Amino acid sequence: MTLNYDVIVVGAGHAGCEAATAAANMGAKTCLITMDMNKIAQMSCNPAIGGIAKGQIVREIDALGGQMGIVTDATAIQFRMLNRSKGPAVWSPRAQCDREKFIWKWRETLDSTPNLDIWQDQAEELIVEEDNGKKTTTGVKTIWGVTIKARCVVVTAGTFLNGLLHIGRKMVDGGRIAEPAVKHFTESITRHGIRSNRMKTGTPVRIDKRSVDFSLMEIQEGENDFHQFSFIGQHKVLKQLPCWTCYTNKEVHNTLRSGLADSPLYNGQIQSIGPRYCPSIETKLVTFPDKEQHPLFLEPEGENTNEMYLNGFSSSLPMEIQINALRRIPALRNVKVYRPGYAIEYDFFDPTQLQHTLESKIVDGLFFAGQVNGTTGYEEAGGQGTIAGINAALKCGNSAENGDSNSATNKFILHRDEAYIGVLIDDLVTKGVDEPYRMFTSRAEYRILLRQDDADARLTEKAYNLGLVNRERYDHWMEKKQGIDNIIRFCESTHIRKDEINSALESLGTTPLREGCKLADLVSRPQLNFKIIGELVPSLKETIEKLPSRNEEIAEAAEIKMKYKGYIEREKMVADKMHRLEDIKTKGHFKYEELAQLSTEARQKLSAINPETLAQASRIPGVSPSDINVMLVLMGR
Incomplete structure:
Protein backbone atom coordinates (compact mmCIF):
# COMPACT_ATOMS: atom_id res chain seq x y z
CA MET A 1 0.00 0.00 0.00
CA THR A 2 1.30 3.46 -0.93
CA LEU A 3 0.05 6.85 0.26
CA ASN A 4 1.12 10.19 -1.23
CA TYR A 5 1.53 13.55 0.52
CA ASP A 6 3.54 16.76 0.40
CA VAL A 7 4.72 16.58 4.01
CA ILE A 8 5.01 13.67 6.46
CA VAL A 9 5.35 14.40 10.17
CA VAL A 10 6.63 11.45 12.21
CA GLY A 11 5.38 11.66 15.80
CA ALA A 12 2.38 13.50 17.27
CA GLY A 13 3.95 15.10 20.30
CA HIS A 14 4.13 18.85 20.79
CA ALA A 15 6.61 19.37 17.96
CA GLY A 16 4.74 17.08 15.61
CA CYS A 17 1.32 18.62 16.21
CA GLU A 18 2.62 22.15 15.59
CA ALA A 19 4.59 21.04 12.52
CA ALA A 20 1.60 19.24 11.03
CA THR A 21 -0.89 22.06 11.58
CA ALA A 22 1.57 24.69 10.30
CA ALA A 23 2.28 22.78 7.10
CA ALA A 24 -1.38 21.93 6.53
CA ASN A 25 -2.56 25.50 7.20
CA MET A 26 -0.13 26.69 4.54
CA GLY A 27 -1.78 24.37 2.03
CA ALA A 28 0.58 21.39 2.11
CA LYS A 29 -1.10 17.99 1.97
CA THR A 30 0.14 16.62 5.29
CA CYS A 31 0.21 13.22 6.98
CA LEU A 32 0.79 12.99 10.74
CA ILE A 33 2.00 9.53 11.79
CA THR A 34 1.41 8.52 15.40
CA MET A 35 1.58 5.22 17.28
CA ASP A 36 -1.50 6.05 19.38
CA MET A 37 -4.19 8.51 18.36
CA ASN A 38 -5.41 8.59 21.97
CA LYS A 39 -2.13 10.08 23.23
CA ILE A 40 -1.63 12.94 20.80
CA ALA A 41 0.26 15.84 22.42
CA GLN A 42 0.66 13.80 25.59
CA MET A 43 2.18 15.78 28.47
CA SER A 44 4.72 13.10 29.24
CA CYS A 45 6.13 14.87 32.28
CA ASN A 46 4.50 17.74 34.16
CA PRO A 47 0.96 18.83 33.26
CA ALA A 48 1.95 22.44 32.63
CA ILE A 49 2.76 24.76 29.75
CA GLY A 50 5.05 27.79 29.93
CA GLY A 51 7.43 29.00 32.60
CA ILE A 52 10.55 31.15 32.53
CA ALA A 53 11.27 31.93 28.82
CA LYS A 54 9.13 28.94 27.83
CA GLY A 55 6.00 31.05 28.22
CA GLN A 56 7.43 33.57 25.76
CA ILE A 57 7.93 30.75 23.24
CA VAL A 58 4.28 29.70 23.57
CA ARG A 59 3.17 33.29 22.95
CA GLU A 60 5.40 33.32 19.84
CA ILE A 61 3.93 30.04 18.60
CA ASP A 62 0.49 31.60 19.04
CA ALA A 63 1.49 34.77 17.18
CA LEU A 64 2.72 32.57 14.32
CA GLY A 65 -0.67 30.91 14.04
CA GLY A 66 0.25 27.86 16.13
CA GLN A 67 -2.10 26.05 18.46
CA MET A 68 -0.32 25.46 21.78
CA GLY A 69 -1.52 28.69 23.38
CA ILE A 70 -5.13 28.19 22.30
CA VAL A 71 -5.18 24.59 23.54
CA THR A 72 -3.57 25.62 26.84
CA ASP A 73 -6.11 28.37 27.51
CA ALA A 74 -8.98 26.00 26.77
CA THR A 75 -7.66 23.38 29.22
CA ALA A 76 -5.94 25.48 31.91
CA ILE A 77 -6.78 24.81 35.56
CA GLN A 78 -4.35 27.38 36.97
CA PHE A 79 -2.56 30.37 35.46
CA ARG A 80 0.29 32.44 36.87
CA MET A 81 2.58 35.14 35.51
CA LEU A 82 6.07 34.35 36.80
CA ASN A 83 8.78 36.93 37.56
CA ARG A 84 6.33 39.74 38.32
CA SER A 85 8.79 41.19 40.84
CA LYS A 86 11.20 41.82 37.96
CA GLY A 87 10.90 43.87 34.79
CA PRO A 88 8.47 42.96 31.98
CA ALA A 89 11.33 41.66 29.83
CA VAL A 90 11.29 38.47 31.91
CA TRP A 91 7.61 38.15 32.82
CA SER A 92 6.72 34.60 31.86
CA PRO A 93 3.24 33.01 31.71
CA ARG A 94 2.70 29.47 33.01
CA ALA A 95 -0.43 27.35 33.22
CA GLN A 96 -1.35 24.03 34.80
CA CYS A 97 -3.51 22.04 32.40
CA ASP A 98 -5.98 19.20 32.54
CA ARG A 99 -3.81 16.51 30.96
CA GLU A 100 -6.63 14.49 29.35
CA LYS A 101 -8.57 17.52 28.13
CA PHE A 102 -5.34 18.89 26.65
CA ILE A 103 -4.96 15.74 24.54
CA TRP A 104 -8.53 15.80 23.30
CA LYS A 105 -8.49 19.52 22.55
CA TRP A 106 -5.43 18.91 20.39
CA ARG A 107 -7.15 15.95 18.74
CA GLU A 108 -10.16 18.15 17.99
CA THR A 109 -7.82 20.76 16.52
CA LEU A 110 -6.07 18.25 14.27
CA ASP A 111 -9.36 16.70 13.14
CA SER A 112 -10.64 20.11 12.05
CA THR A 113 -7.49 21.20 10.19
CA PRO A 114 -7.87 21.10 6.38
CA ASN A 115 -5.19 19.25 4.37
CA LEU A 116 -4.23 17.16 7.42
CA ASP A 117 -4.64 13.39 7.77
CA ILE A 118 -3.67 11.24 10.75
CA TRP A 119 -2.23 7.75 10.17
CA GLN A 120 -1.88 5.45 13.20
CA ASP A 121 1.25 3.40 12.60
CA GLN A 122 4.97 3.38 13.40
CA ALA A 123 7.65 4.67 11.05
CA GLU A 124 10.39 2.09 10.65
CA GLU A 125 12.51 3.29 7.75
CA LEU A 126 13.35 6.65 6.18
CA ILE A 127 13.36 6.33 2.38
CA VAL A 128 16.32 8.15 0.82
CA GLU A 129 17.30 8.31 -2.83
CA GLU A 130 20.75 9.35 -4.05
CA ASP A 131 21.49 11.02 -7.38
CA ASN A 132 24.99 12.25 -8.26
CA GLY A 133 25.94 12.32 -4.59
CA LYS A 134 22.86 14.29 -3.51
CA LYS A 135 20.67 12.52 -0.97
CA THR A 136 16.96 13.27 -0.89
CA THR A 137 14.20 11.81 1.27
CA THR A 138 11.10 10.61 -0.54
CA GLY A 139 9.08 9.29 2.40
CA VAL A 140 8.94 6.57 5.04
CA LYS A 141 8.00 2.91 5.39
CA THR A 142 6.05 1.72 8.43
CA ILE A 143 6.11 -1.45 10.49
CA TRP A 144 2.84 -2.50 8.79
CA GLY A 145 4.45 -2.36 5.35
CA VAL A 146 2.87 0.89 4.23
CA THR A 147 4.95 3.22 2.05
CA ILE A 148 4.10 6.88 2.55
CA LYS A 149 5.71 9.14 -0.03
CA ALA A 150 6.30 12.86 0.37
CA ARG A 151 8.69 15.57 -0.69
CA CYS A 152 9.48 16.49 2.94
CA VAL A 153 9.66 14.43 6.12
CA VAL A 154 9.67 16.09 9.57
CA VAL A 155 10.98 13.81 12.33
CA THR A 156 9.55 14.66 15.77
CA ALA A 157 9.91 11.32 17.54
CA GLY A 158 10.49 12.66 21.07
CA THR A 159 11.99 10.07 23.42
CA PHE A 160 10.82 7.02 21.47
CA LEU A 161 13.88 6.28 19.32
CA ASN A 162 15.49 3.25 20.98
CA GLY A 163 13.97 4.44 24.26
CA LEU A 164 15.08 2.62 27.41
CA LEU A 165 13.27 3.07 30.76
CA HIS A 166 15.04 2.76 34.13
CA ILE A 167 13.64 2.21 37.64
CA GLY A 168 16.46 1.09 39.93
CA ARG A 169 18.33 -1.78 38.27
CA LYS A 170 15.29 -2.73 36.21
CA MET A 171 15.40 -1.71 32.52
CA VAL A 172 12.54 -1.95 30.02
CA ASP A 173 12.41 -0.82 26.39
CA GLY A 174 9.93 2.00 25.95
CA GLY A 175 9.33 5.50 24.65
CA ARG A 176 7.22 6.33 27.69
CA ILE A 177 6.00 4.17 30.55
CA ALA A 178 3.82 1.35 29.13
CA GLU A 179 4.50 2.46 25.53
CA PRO A 180 6.87 0.68 23.12
CA ALA A 181 10.18 2.05 21.92
CA VAL A 182 10.80 2.63 18.21
CA LYS A 183 13.50 0.32 16.89
CA HIS A 184 15.44 0.65 13.61
CA PHE A 185 14.25 4.16 12.63
CA THR A 186 17.39 5.81 14.04
CA GLU A 187 19.59 3.41 12.10
CA SER A 188 17.69 4.15 8.88
CA ILE A 189 18.69 7.80 9.35
CA THR A 190 22.28 7.45 10.59
CA ARG A 191 23.28 5.16 7.70
CA HIS A 192 23.13 8.29 5.53
CA GLY A 193 25.82 10.07 7.53
CA ILE A 194 23.69 11.84 10.15
CA ARG A 195 25.20 11.57 13.63
CA SER A 196 23.15 10.42 16.61
CA ASN A 197 23.86 10.16 20.32
CA ARG A 198 22.02 9.41 23.56
CA MET A 199 20.38 11.63 26.15
CA LYS A 200 18.52 11.01 29.38
CA THR A 201 15.54 12.63 31.03
CA GLY A 202 13.16 11.62 33.81
CA THR A 203 9.85 12.20 35.52
CA PRO A 204 8.52 12.06 39.10
CA VAL A 205 6.13 9.81 40.95
CA ARG A 206 2.37 10.28 40.43
CA ILE A 207 0.41 10.55 43.68
CA ASP A 208 -3.18 9.80 44.72
CA LYS A 209 -4.45 13.06 46.25
CA ARG A 210 -6.77 11.13 48.60
CA SER A 211 -3.68 9.98 50.50
CA VAL A 212 -2.26 13.48 51.01
CA ASP A 213 -2.66 15.54 54.21
CA PHE A 214 -3.10 18.98 52.65
CA SER A 215 -3.32 20.62 56.08
CA LEU A 216 0.45 20.10 56.33
CA MET A 217 1.14 21.74 52.97
CA GLU A 218 1.15 25.35 51.83
CA ILE A 219 -1.47 26.28 49.25
CA GLN A 220 -0.40 28.04 46.06
CA GLU A 221 -3.33 29.71 44.31
CA GLY A 222 -3.35 30.85 40.72
CA GLU A 223 -4.07 34.32 39.36
CA ASN A 224 -7.41 35.50 38.05
CA ASP A 225 -6.60 38.58 36.00
CA PHE A 226 -6.82 39.01 32.20
CA HIS A 227 -3.55 37.26 31.33
CA GLN A 228 -3.56 34.10 29.22
CA PHE A 229 -1.47 32.52 26.46
CA SER A 230 -3.35 33.04 23.22
CA PHE A 231 -4.05 36.51 21.87
CA ILE A 232 -7.40 35.19 20.60
CA GLY A 233 -8.23 32.11 22.70
CA GLN A 234 -10.84 31.41 25.37
CA HIS A 235 -10.24 32.70 28.89
CA LYS A 236 -10.31 30.37 31.94
CA VAL A 237 -12.88 27.89 30.67
CA LEU A 238 -12.26 25.23 33.33
CA LYS A 239 -12.46 25.32 37.11
CA GLN A 240 -9.30 26.86 38.55
CA LEU A 241 -7.43 24.67 41.07
CA PRO A 242 -4.59 25.34 43.53
CA CYS A 243 -1.16 23.75 43.70
CA TRP A 244 0.54 22.84 46.98
CA THR A 245 4.07 23.04 48.33
CA CYS A 246 6.12 21.17 50.92
CA TYR A 247 9.78 20.25 51.53
CA THR A 248 12.02 17.25 51.83
CA ASN A 249 13.92 16.75 55.09
CA LYS A 250 16.91 14.88 56.55
CA GLU A 251 14.98 11.65 56.92
CA VAL A 252 13.91 11.81 53.30
CA HIS A 253 17.50 12.41 52.23
CA ASN A 254 18.85 9.55 54.32
CA THR A 255 16.30 7.17 52.81
CA LEU A 256 17.15 8.30 49.29
CA ARG A 257 20.90 7.96 49.93
CA SER A 258 20.38 4.37 51.04
CA GLY A 259 19.31 3.57 47.49
CA LEU A 260 22.11 5.33 45.59
CA ALA A 261 23.97 2.06 45.02
CA ASP A 262 20.99 0.92 42.94
CA SER A 263 20.52 4.25 41.18
CA PRO A 264 20.92 3.96 37.39
CA LEU A 265 22.58 7.37 37.48
CA TYR A 266 25.36 6.24 39.82
CA ASN A 267 25.81 2.49 39.24
CA GLY A 268 26.96 2.87 35.63
CA GLN A 269 23.65 1.82 34.11
CA ILE A 270 22.99 5.24 32.51
CA GLN A 271 25.89 6.71 30.54
CA SER A 272 24.06 9.56 28.81
CA ILE A 273 23.70 13.13 30.11
CA GLY A 274 20.55 14.34 31.83
CA PRO A 275 19.12 17.87 32.02
CA ARG A 276 21.30 20.18 34.12
CA TYR A 277 18.41 22.46 35.03
CA CYS A 278 15.83 19.82 35.95
CA PRO A 279 17.87 17.33 38.01
CA SER A 280 16.56 14.24 39.71
CA ILE A 281 16.17 14.29 43.48
CA GLU A 282 19.15 11.94 43.84
CA THR A 283 21.29 14.30 41.72
CA LYS A 284 20.30 17.17 44.00
CA LEU A 285 21.49 15.19 47.04
CA VAL A 286 24.85 14.42 45.45
CA THR A 287 25.36 17.90 43.97
CA PHE A 288 24.19 19.80 47.07
CA PRO A 289 25.13 17.52 50.00
CA ASP A 290 24.82 20.31 52.58
CA LYS A 291 21.24 21.28 51.75
CA GLU A 292 18.85 19.99 54.41
CA GLN A 293 15.68 20.43 52.36
CA HIS A 294 14.45 20.85 48.79
CA PRO A 295 11.09 22.33 47.74
CA LEU A 296 8.42 20.10 46.22
CA PHE A 297 5.31 21.22 44.31
CA LEU A 298 2.22 19.03 44.21
CA GLU A 299 0.28 19.84 41.03
CA PRO A 300 -3.17 18.60 39.92
CA GLU A 301 -3.32 16.55 36.71
CA GLY A 302 -6.87 17.62 35.93
CA GLU A 303 -10.29 18.78 37.04
CA VAL A 337 1.18 6.31 44.31
CA TYR A 338 -0.10 5.44 40.86
CA ARG A 339 3.41 4.82 39.56
CA PRO A 340 6.98 5.67 40.58
CA GLY A 341 9.28 8.07 38.82
CA TYR A 342 11.55 6.72 36.12
CA ALA A 343 14.40 7.77 33.81
CA ILE A 344 14.50 7.30 30.06
CA GLU A 345 17.40 7.20 27.64
CA TYR A 346 16.74 7.91 23.96
CA ASP A 347 18.43 8.80 20.67
CA PHE A 348 18.86 12.34 19.39
CA PHE A 349 20.59 13.77 16.33
CA ASP A 350 23.39 16.36 16.37
CA PRO A 351 21.59 19.64 15.58
CA THR A 352 24.74 21.25 14.14
CA GLN A 353 23.93 19.12 11.07
CA LEU A 354 20.84 21.30 10.47
CA GLN A 355 20.23 24.55 8.68
CA HIS A 356 18.40 27.35 10.50
CA THR A 357 15.24 26.11 8.75
CA LEU A 358 15.74 22.82 10.67
CA GLU A 359 16.31 21.00 7.40
CA SER A 360 19.19 18.52 7.29
CA LYS A 361 22.39 19.65 5.57
CA ILE A 362 22.94 16.02 4.52
CA VAL A 363 19.56 14.73 3.32
CA ASP A 364 17.45 17.12 1.29
CA GLY A 365 13.82 17.44 2.44
CA LEU A 366 14.48 15.92 5.87
CA PHE A 367 13.64 18.10 8.88
CA PHE A 368 14.07 17.49 12.62
CA ALA A 369 12.21 19.15 15.50
CA GLY A 370 11.85 18.67 19.25
CA GLN A 371 13.72 16.35 21.57
CA VAL A 372 15.37 14.59 18.63
CA ASN A 373 17.40 17.82 18.33
CA GLY A 374 18.61 17.57 21.92
CA THR A 375 16.12 19.91 23.58
CA THR A 376 13.87 19.38 26.58
CA GLY A 377 10.40 20.81 27.14
CA TYR A 378 7.06 20.94 25.35
CA GLU A 379 7.50 24.61 24.50
CA GLU A 380 10.93 24.28 22.88
CA ALA A 381 9.53 21.35 20.90
CA GLY A 382 6.47 23.28 19.78
CA GLY A 383 8.56 26.23 18.63
CA GLN A 384 10.83 24.01 16.56
CA GLY A 385 7.84 22.14 15.14
CA THR A 386 6.29 25.39 13.98
CA ILE A 387 9.43 26.44 12.10
CA ALA A 388 10.03 22.97 10.63
CA GLY A 389 6.42 22.72 9.46
CA ILE A 390 6.53 26.17 7.87
CA ASN A 391 9.76 25.43 6.02
CA ALA A 392 8.63 21.99 4.90
CA ALA A 393 5.51 23.56 3.38
CA LEU A 394 7.57 26.30 1.72
CA LYS A 395 9.91 23.70 0.26
CA CYS A 396 6.91 21.94 -1.25
CA GLY A 397 5.88 25.18 -2.96
CA ASN A 398 3.14 26.13 -0.53
CA SER A 399 4.21 29.75 -0.13
CA ALA A 400 2.17 32.68 1.04
CA GLU A 401 -0.49 34.47 -0.94
CA ASN A 402 0.38 37.72 0.81
CA GLY A 403 3.95 38.26 -0.33
CA ASP A 404 6.27 37.49 2.58
CA SER A 405 9.86 38.30 1.58
CA ASN A 406 11.17 35.10 3.17
CA SER A 407 8.87 32.90 1.13
CA ALA A 408 10.49 34.02 -2.10
CA THR A 409 13.55 31.98 -1.13
CA ASN A 410 11.43 29.12 0.26
CA LYS A 411 12.89 29.68 3.72
CA PHE A 412 11.51 31.15 6.93
CA ILE A 413 14.11 31.96 9.58
CA LEU A 414 13.67 33.89 12.83
CA HIS A 415 16.73 35.76 14.05
CA ARG A 416 17.90 36.18 17.64
CA ASP A 417 16.45 39.68 17.92
CA GLU A 418 13.07 38.56 16.53
CA ALA A 419 12.03 35.67 18.79
CA TYR A 420 13.07 33.28 21.52
CA ILE A 421 12.39 30.61 18.90
CA GLY A 422 15.15 32.25 16.85
CA VAL A 423 17.50 32.14 19.83
CA LEU A 424 16.65 28.48 20.43
CA ILE A 425 17.29 27.36 16.86
CA ASP A 426 20.43 29.46 16.44
CA ASP A 427 21.84 27.97 19.64
CA LEU A 428 21.08 24.45 18.45
CA VAL A 429 22.49 24.67 14.95
CA THR A 430 25.46 26.88 15.86
CA LYS A 431 26.57 25.55 19.22
CA GLY A 432 25.13 22.06 19.27
CA VAL A 433 24.26 20.38 22.57
CA ASP A 434 26.11 18.28 25.12
CA GLU A 435 23.14 18.11 27.50
CA PRO A 436 19.37 18.54 27.04
CA TYR A 437 18.83 22.18 26.03
CA ARG A 438 16.39 24.27 28.02
CA MET A 439 15.46 27.86 27.20
CA PHE A 440 16.07 30.63 29.75
CA THR A 441 15.63 34.38 29.46
CA SER A 442 19.38 34.69 30.10
CA ARG A 443 20.07 32.93 26.79
CA ALA A 444 18.51 35.85 24.90
CA GLU A 445 20.70 38.92 24.62
CA TYR A 446 17.73 40.98 23.35
CA ARG A 447 15.16 39.93 25.90
CA ILE A 448 13.62 43.38 26.32
CA LEU A 449 12.78 43.15 22.61
CA LEU A 450 11.38 39.63 23.07
CA ARG A 451 8.77 40.20 25.76
CA GLN A 452 5.73 38.00 26.22
CA ASP A 453 3.42 40.98 25.71
CA ASP A 454 4.66 41.86 22.21
CA ALA A 455 4.97 38.47 20.48
CA ASP A 456 2.07 39.38 18.20
CA ALA A 457 3.72 42.70 17.32
CA ARG A 458 6.87 40.85 16.29
CA LEU A 459 5.40 37.88 14.46
CA THR A 460 1.72 38.06 13.49
CA GLU A 461 2.28 40.04 10.30
CA LYS A 462 5.01 37.58 9.28
CA ALA A 463 2.57 34.73 9.88
CA TYR A 464 -0.14 36.47 7.86
CA ASN A 465 2.24 36.95 4.93
CA LEU A 466 3.07 33.24 5.09
CA GLY A 467 -0.59 32.26 4.99
CA LEU A 468 -0.45 30.82 8.52
CA VAL A 469 -2.79 33.43 9.97
CA ASN A 470 -6.14 34.21 8.41
CA ARG A 471 -7.54 37.68 7.78
CA GLU A 472 -9.68 37.60 10.92
CA ARG A 473 -6.63 36.93 13.10
CA TYR A 474 -4.63 39.61 11.27
CA ASP A 475 -7.42 42.17 11.72
CA HIS A 476 -7.53 41.26 15.43
CA TRP A 477 -3.83 42.22 15.69
CA MET A 478 -4.32 45.42 13.67
CA GLU A 479 -7.14 46.41 16.03
CA LYS A 480 -4.86 45.81 19.00
CA LYS A 481 -2.03 47.75 17.35
CA GLN A 482 -4.37 50.66 16.71
CA GLY A 483 -5.46 50.58 20.36
CA ILE A 484 -1.83 50.68 21.57
CA ASP A 485 -1.04 53.58 19.24
CA ASN A 486 -4.15 55.48 20.37
CA ILE A 487 -3.20 55.21 24.05
CA ILE A 488 0.39 56.29 23.40
CA ARG A 489 -0.77 59.26 21.28
CA PHE A 490 -3.21 60.27 24.00
CA CYS A 491 -0.48 60.19 26.65
CA GLU A 492 1.99 62.09 24.46
CA SER A 493 -0.53 64.82 23.62
CA THR A 494 -2.32 65.26 26.97
CA HIS A 495 -0.92 68.08 29.12
CA ILE A 496 -1.02 67.81 32.92
CA ARG A 497 -0.85 70.91 35.15
CA LYS A 498 1.20 70.64 38.31
CA ASP A 499 -1.50 72.11 40.55
CA GLU A 500 -3.98 69.35 39.61
CA ILE A 501 -1.68 66.43 40.41
CA ASN A 502 1.19 67.42 42.74
CA SER A 503 -0.55 66.57 46.00
CA ALA A 504 -1.33 63.09 44.67
CA LEU A 505 2.24 62.60 43.45
CA GLU A 506 3.64 63.50 46.88
CA SER A 507 1.26 61.08 48.60
CA LEU A 508 2.51 58.33 46.26
CA GLY A 509 6.15 59.03 47.14
CA THR A 510 7.17 60.43 43.79
CA THR A 511 8.64 63.88 43.08
CA PRO A 512 6.08 66.65 42.50
CA LEU A 513 6.16 68.57 39.21
CA ARG A 514 7.99 71.89 38.97
CA GLU A 515 5.94 72.70 35.89
CA GLY A 516 3.31 71.08 33.74
CA CYS A 517 4.23 68.05 31.64
CA LYS A 518 2.84 65.54 29.17
CA LEU A 519 1.03 62.54 30.61
CA ALA A 520 3.67 60.31 28.98
CA ASP A 521 6.30 61.79 31.31
CA LEU A 522 4.32 60.56 34.32
CA VAL A 523 3.92 57.09 32.84
CA SER A 524 7.71 56.72 32.69
CA ARG A 525 8.01 57.09 36.47
CA PRO A 526 8.60 53.73 38.24
CA GLN A 527 6.19 54.57 41.09
CA LEU A 528 3.29 55.13 38.69
CA ASN A 529 1.27 52.93 36.35
CA PHE A 530 -1.86 53.24 34.25
CA LYS A 531 -4.09 52.05 37.07
CA ILE A 532 -2.83 54.74 39.46
CA ILE A 533 -2.70 57.47 36.82
CA GLY A 534 -6.17 56.53 35.57
CA GLU A 535 -7.60 57.40 38.99
CA LEU A 536 -5.82 60.76 38.90
CA VAL A 537 -6.56 61.50 35.23
CA PRO A 538 -10.05 60.12 34.46
CA SER A 539 -9.70 60.84 30.74
CA LEU A 540 -6.92 58.18 30.51
CA LYS A 541 -9.18 55.63 32.17
CA GLU A 542 -12.00 56.55 29.77
CA THR A 543 -9.68 56.21 26.76
CA ILE A 544 -8.70 52.69 27.83
CA GLU A 545 -12.27 51.63 28.63
CA LYS A 546 -13.45 52.77 25.17
CA LEU A 547 -11.22 50.20 23.46
CA PRO A 548 -13.40 47.65 21.63
CA SER A 549 -11.95 44.52 23.30
CA ARG A 550 -9.23 43.23 25.64
CA ASN A 551 -8.55 46.73 26.90
CA GLU A 552 -6.43 45.53 29.84
CA GLU A 553 -4.10 43.59 27.53
CA ILE A 554 -3.79 46.55 25.15
CA ALA A 555 -3.21 49.00 28.00
CA GLU A 556 -0.44 46.83 29.47
CA ALA A 557 1.31 46.60 26.09
CA ALA A 558 1.10 50.37 25.62
CA GLU A 559 2.35 51.09 29.13
CA ILE A 560 5.37 48.80 28.73
CA LYS A 561 6.28 50.41 25.40
CA MET A 562 6.14 53.86 26.98
CA LYS A 563 7.79 53.04 30.29
CA TYR A 564 10.70 51.14 28.74
CA LYS A 565 11.06 53.17 25.54
CA GLY A 566 14.66 54.16 26.25
CA TYR A 567 15.73 50.59 27.09
CA ILE A 568 14.01 49.24 23.98
CA GLU A 569 15.73 51.74 21.70
CA ARG A 570 19.10 51.09 23.32
CA GLU A 571 18.74 47.33 22.90
CA LYS A 572 17.93 47.78 19.22
CA MET A 573 21.23 49.62 18.89
CA VAL A 574 23.04 46.81 20.73
CA ALA A 575 21.46 44.29 18.35
CA ASP A 576 23.12 46.07 15.43
CA LYS A 577 26.52 46.09 17.14
CA MET A 578 26.42 42.42 18.13
CA HIS A 579 26.84 41.36 14.51
CA ARG A 580 30.50 42.43 14.56
CA LEU A 581 31.97 39.75 16.80
CA GLU A 582 33.96 37.74 14.29
CA ASP A 583 36.98 40.05 14.36
CA ILE A 584 37.18 40.41 18.14
CA LYS A 585 40.01 38.18 19.44
CA THR A 586 39.64 36.73 22.93
CA LYS A 587 42.37 34.09 23.21
CA GLY A 588 44.85 35.09 25.93
CA HIS A 589 42.71 38.08 26.92
CA PHE A 590 40.91 36.60 29.93
CA LYS A 591 41.49 34.41 32.94
CA TYR A 592 37.96 33.08 32.84
CA GLU A 593 38.04 31.35 36.21
CA GLU A 594 38.53 34.78 37.83
CA LEU A 595 35.55 36.48 36.15
CA ALA A 596 32.85 36.40 38.82
CA GLN A 597 30.51 38.28 36.47
CA LEU A 598 30.16 35.14 34.33
CA SER A 599 28.00 32.16 35.24
CA THR A 600 29.78 29.17 36.79
CA GLU A 601 29.03 27.08 33.71
CA ALA A 602 30.46 29.74 31.39
CA ARG A 603 33.68 30.04 33.42
CA GLN A 604 34.19 26.27 33.30
CA LYS A 605 33.57 25.89 29.59
CA LEU A 606 35.44 29.01 28.47
CA SER A 607 38.46 27.91 30.52
CA ALA A 608 38.37 24.45 28.96
CA ILE A 609 37.98 25.61 25.34
CA ASN A 610 39.74 29.01 25.38
CA PRO A 611 38.07 30.30 22.22
CA GLU A 612 39.92 32.28 19.58
CA THR A 613 37.23 34.93 19.07
CA LEU A 614 34.16 36.31 20.77
CA ALA A 615 32.05 34.77 18.01
CA GLN A 616 33.46 31.33 18.77
CA ALA A 617 32.85 31.90 22.47
CA SER A 618 29.22 32.74 21.74
CA ARG A 619 28.75 29.32 20.13
CA ILE A 620 29.99 27.29 23.09
CA PRO A 621 27.14 25.41 24.83
CA GLY A 622 26.56 26.88 28.27
CA VAL A 623 27.92 30.33 27.39
CA SER A 624 24.88 32.57 27.26
CA PRO A 625 24.45 35.84 25.33
CA SER A 626 24.54 37.60 28.69
CA ASP A 627 28.03 36.16 29.31
CA ILE A 628 29.13 37.46 25.89
CA ASN A 629 27.82 40.92 26.75
CA VAL A 630 29.87 40.86 29.98
CA MET A 631 33.02 39.96 28.01
CA LEU A 632 32.27 42.69 25.49
CA VAL A 633 32.02 45.29 28.26
CA LEU A 634 35.24 44.06 29.91
CA MET A 635 37.02 44.47 26.59
CA GLY A 636 35.84 48.07 26.42
CA ARG A 637 33.65 47.42 23.37
Missing part, protein backbone atom coordinates in the same frame (compact mmCIF):
# COMPACT_ATOMS: atom_id res chain seq x y z
CA ASN A 304 -11.76 15.35 37.72
CA THR A 305 -8.87 13.08 38.62
CA ASN A 306 -7.16 12.15 41.88
CA GLU A 307 -3.79 11.94 40.11
CA MET A 308 -1.24 14.56 41.11
CA TYR A 309 2.27 15.33 39.91
CA LEU A 310 5.08 15.87 42.46
CA ASN A 311 7.29 18.48 40.81
CA GLY A 312 10.85 18.43 42.18
CA PHE A 313 10.93 14.70 42.89
CA SER A 314 12.07 13.30 39.54
CA SER A 315 13.81 9.99 40.25
CA SER A 316 14.91 6.64 38.85
CA LEU A 317 15.72 5.09 42.23
CA PRO A 318 14.13 1.73 43.10
CA MET A 319 10.41 2.22 43.58
CA GLU A 320 10.43 1.09 47.24
CA ILE A 321 13.11 3.70 47.99
CA GLN A 322 11.05 6.42 46.30
CA ILE A 323 7.89 5.53 48.22
CA ASN A 324 9.61 5.06 51.59
CA ALA A 325 11.33 8.44 51.19
CA LEU A 326 8.04 10.17 50.39
CA ARG A 327 6.50 8.73 53.55
CA ARG A 328 9.12 10.60 55.59
CA ILE A 329 7.41 13.85 54.55
CA PRO A 330 4.65 14.66 57.11
CA ALA A 331 2.03 15.55 54.49
CA LEU A 332 2.77 12.33 52.59
CA ARG A 333 3.14 9.89 55.50
CA ASN A 334 0.24 7.77 54.17
CA VAL A 335 0.94 8.38 50.50
CA LYS A 336 -0.32 6.07 47.77
